[in-house]
Amino acid sequence: MDLNSLRAFVAVAEEGSFSTAASQLHLTQPAVSKRVASLETSLGCALFDRIGRRVGLTEAGQALLPRARRILAEMEDSRRALSNLSGRVGGVLRVGTSHHIGLHRLPPVLRRYTGHFPEVELDLRFMDSEAACRAVERGELELAIVTLPPSAGPSLERIAVWPDPLSVVTAPDHPLARRRRIRPAQLAEYPAILPAESTYTRQIAEQALRPLGLDLRLGLATNYLETIKMLVSVGLGWSLLPRTMLDGQIRAIPVTGLSLQRTLGVVRHRQRTLSNAAQRLLDLLREEA
Numbered sequence: 001m002d003l004n005s006l007r008a009f010v011a012v013a014e015e016g017s018f019s020t021a022a023s024q025l026h027l028t029q030p031a032v033s034k035r036v037a038s039l040e041t042s043l044g045c046a047l048f049d050r051i052g053r054r055v056g057l058t059e060a061g062q063a064l065l066p067r068a069r070r071i072l073a074e075m076e077d078s079r080r081a082l083s084n085l086s087g088r089v090g091g092v093l094r095v096g097t098s099h100h101i102g103l104h105r106l107p108p109v110l111r112r113y114t115g116h117f118p119e120v121e122l123d124l125r126f127m128d129s130e131a132a133c134r135a136v137e138r139g140e141l142e143l144a145i146v147t148l149p150p151s152a153g154p155s156l157e158r159i160a161v162w163p164d165p166l167s168v169v170t171a172p173d174h175p176l177a178r179r180r181r182i183r184p185a186q187l188a189e190y191p192a193i194l195p196a197e198s199t200y201t202r203q204i205a206e207q208a209l210r211p212l213g214l215d216l217r218l219g220l221a222t223n224y225l226e227t228i229k230m231l232v233s234v235g236l237g238w239s240l241l242p243r244t245m246l247d248g249q250i251r252a253i254p255v256t257g258l259s260l261q262r263t264l265g266v267v268r269h270r271q272r273t274l275s276n277a278a279q280r281l282l283d284l285l286r287e288e289a
Contacts, residue, residue: 002042003075006068008035009047013065016055073139073272080275090119093277096132097124097145100225101264104244105162106145109288113281120277128223129200133267142278144267145285147200150207152267159266159282161289165243166205166260167252171235174251181254184212191219191237193228201225204262205240212258265289 011021012032022029040047047061057065083091097106102124114122127135129146136144137155148158168187170177176190194216195202209216219237222228225245232239233249240260246252266285268274274282 002035002038003072005035005039005042006072008032009039009061010065010068010072012036012048012055013057013061017053018055069138076139077272081273084273084276087276088119089117089276089280090121091275091277092121092123093143093275093281094123094125094141095143095145095278095281096127096135096141098129098132098147099126100242101145101147102126103226104242105264109281109284113284117277117280130198136267136269139269139272142268142272142274143281146264146267148263148265148267149200150203155270157268157270159268159286159289160263161265161285162263164262164264166201166240166262167243167246168238168255168258169229169232169241169246169250170238170253171233172248172251174235174238176238176253177251179253181256183256184209184214184258187238187255188214188216191217193220193222193231193237193239194218195223195225195228196221199223201240201262205260208258208260 008021008025008027011024012018015021015024018032018036019029022032025032036047043060043064045060046058047064049056049058110122110124114120125132125135125141129144129149132141132144132146133149133152133156135141137153145161147164148160149156152158168176174190176182176186179186194205197203220231222231225241228239229241229245229250231237232241238253241250242262243252266282268278268282
């Protein structure tokens, strides 16, 4: 099987579109279609159902997808291992990070990194922490600098870098802000603005709130902490945000018996070789811890 054909197949499978896959691979749509058709011919079966503009995997395509990902990841791992022998720190480094970390934690680290290693072409992708961890697991990213998951599969290694205490926050003129200290049950009297249930931050919050027996009134949900801060600042509800985001727009509210913290750090694949470029970035991040 041709590796370029496998890359085209995986891209179409993940994007659900030949045109989007072509854009991702920097190819024309006919070139992607030709590569997928060549793979289908060599395997003797159809990999996609094409119904109008919709593209879905056939049973054969579903069986091939995890294997194709493994093949591509193994080839990339072998390439990195051989490249590392030269000692050169360069090439493309694919890293995923959340918007919050990219805005509030990474700039000084990246400034040092690019100053020390100018030959590295940094491919920095902003995404939810959960998606970044999945991309590391599939071999699409070498590192994810994210909110660390409360638990992770055996293939992922979690490396703590920054403790990130959370505070209950409201607008300065919110009714809760007028009280010197509140009981956890009083939070349920007002709408909450929290990340989606699938996020690590929401899981951490629910693990802390569940023993208190709170039945929260969820007003709005968004995964972008800067958006949550704006919604809180205009009085639409209370939320849980990192203390690093506190300023005159929002106020931290002390809640009796409630202490919350998440951990920000790096996720890497245990069985895959890091490139020299990834290892140097990991070394810098460990210095931050």
